[in-house]
């Protein structure tokens with residue numbers, strides 16, 4: 001095995017991390033633009049794992065977000081997000097290792113369940129990791145209207161999220 005799994009560090013942003021995420025969707029960020037996002041995510045407690053090859057290039061990634069509920073007496077659940085393996089590295093067990101490492105992290109964090117959303121094509125992959133289909137996913141697209149910025153630009157610090165109801 002010529003790869004290993006560890007936590008994402010800032011230096012990885014120039015080492016194939018964005019290219020790896022592109023196997024999931026269009027990312028449209030330079031490494032420089034990704035730095036403040038990396039810092040905000042880390043400060044808000046998102047765990048982002050990467051798979052790195054022997055040249056320290058990023059070839060896979062997956063993230064875990066822990067949510068504490070009121071229900072289940074304050075029980076925690078883990079959300080797995082943004083699972084991507086570089087096209088040239090797929091089929092080597094990297095996706096499975098990323099998911100199993102996140103499941104272990106969720107277990108350590110005392111989560112009572114782990115959930116994720118995926119398309120039909122990837123259901124067999126997640127079933128092999130122990131997941132089963134449960135209920136349905138729903139989605140509402142919200143066009144962002146940000147002053148002085150284009151669609152999708154984030155001017156709001158996560159920590160300063162303030163909503164007027």
Ligand SMILES: CC(C)(COP(=O)(O)OP(=O)(O)OC[C@H]1O[C@@H](n2cnc3c(N)ncnc32)[C@H](O)[C@@H]1OP(=O)(O)O)[C@@H](O)C(=O)NCCC(=O)NCCS
Pocket residue numbers: 023024082083084085086089090091092093094095096097117118119121122124125128
């Ligand atoms: C889906 C993805 C993460 C899988 O990662 P991977 O490293 O290629 O998968 P692995 O090599 O770890 O596969 C683990 C097992 O799942 C199987 N598997 C992987 N993808 C599969 C698929 N789409 N359908 C059926 N089985 C699949 C493998 O054959 C392997 O089976 P085995 O344990 O019997 O040998 C990867 O293909 C990917 O990044 N795809 C593009 C982005 C994407 O769709 N991400 C998921 C978003 S929800």
